[in-house]
Amino acid sequence: MKMFNAFLNDESGAVTVDWVVLTAAIVGLGIAVLTSVGNGTTALADRVSGHMATQDVTTTY
Numbered sequence: 001m002k003m004f005n006a007f008l009n010d011e012s013g014a015v016t017v018d019w020v021v022l023t024a025a026i027v028g029l030g031i032a033v034l035t036s037v038g039n040g041t042t043a044l045a046d047r048v049s050g051h052m053a054t055q056d057v058t059t060t061y
Helices: 002-009 014-053
Strands: none
């Protein structure tokens, strides 16, 4: 029983849990930002591509 109580009172892993939760939150935020920015850049690239496809290129020699 003494060893079990010592295990319950040991807080050496609490900091590790905090860092894991913080890291998971940062990764989740990063994925959300990349998804949002990715959709916007895809739409912009499509608009630029469509505009460039309609342009005439003239060359002079």
